[in-house]
Amino acid sequence: MSTTLSSISIPTCYKQAREHECWQQAMEAELQALEANHTWDIISCPPHVKPIGSKWVYTVKLKSDGSLDRYKARLVALGNKQEYGFDYEETFAPVAKMTTVRTILAIAASKAWPLHQMDVKNAFLHGDLKEEIYMKLPPGMSTTASDEVCKLRRSLYGLKQAPRA
Numbered sequence: 393m394s395t396t397l398s399s400i401s402i403p404t405c406y407k408q409a410r411e412h413e414c415w416q417q418a419m420e421a422e423l424q425a426l427e428a429n430h431t432w433d434i435i436s437c438p439p440h441v442k443p444i445g446s447k448w449v450y451t452v453k454l455k456s457d458g459s460l461d462r463y464k465a466r467l468v469a470l471g472n473k474q475e476y477g478f479d480y481e482e483t484f485a486p487v488a489k490m491t492t493v494r495t496i497l498a499i500a501a502s503k504a505w506p507l508h509q510m511d512v513k514n515a516f517l518h519g520d521l522k523e524e525i526y527m528k529l530p531p532g533m534s535t536t537a538s539d540e541v542c543k544l545r546r547s548l549y550g551l552k553q554a555p556r557a
Contacts, residue, residue, distance in 0.1 A: 443528045
């Protein structure tokens with residue numbers, strides 16, 4: 393059976409997503425991955441800090457035949473609230489040009505070198521942060537104290553310095 397994106401209801405906010413078990417599981421899997429990666433420490437918010445927010449972004453992954461592979465929820469920091477010189481300094485990230493990639497692939501093919509492809513789940517999230525960034529607890533994450541925030545240790549999607557980190 394073939395599935396099309398138009399036949400799958402993708403939520404636009406946390407309130408819509410929490411009503412469906414498939415999206416709840418996707419959010420839980422993302423939170424587990426973030427916690428396993430030690431992305432943040434939950435601490436009391438320092439008095440001088442105004443933490444940035446976050447939001448959930450939802451999508452579905454389809455197999456090559458068009459059938460549903462999985463539901464994906466990604467936690468995104470609201471980096472548009474960051475201030476230059478305070479929350480971040482450098483945003484430049486080196487990027488390989490496609491011609492360079494093609495050249496390396498051509499050399500590898502001509503020399504019969506083995507090539508391997510890998511997909512690192514949450515690869516964007518492995519960079520350590522130099523700056524002190526505080527984020528409000530993600531929607532759906534419960535806490536015992538009302539003043540608790542996430543002090544980010546690692547990069548999150550949406551941060552201005554995320555590509556560099």
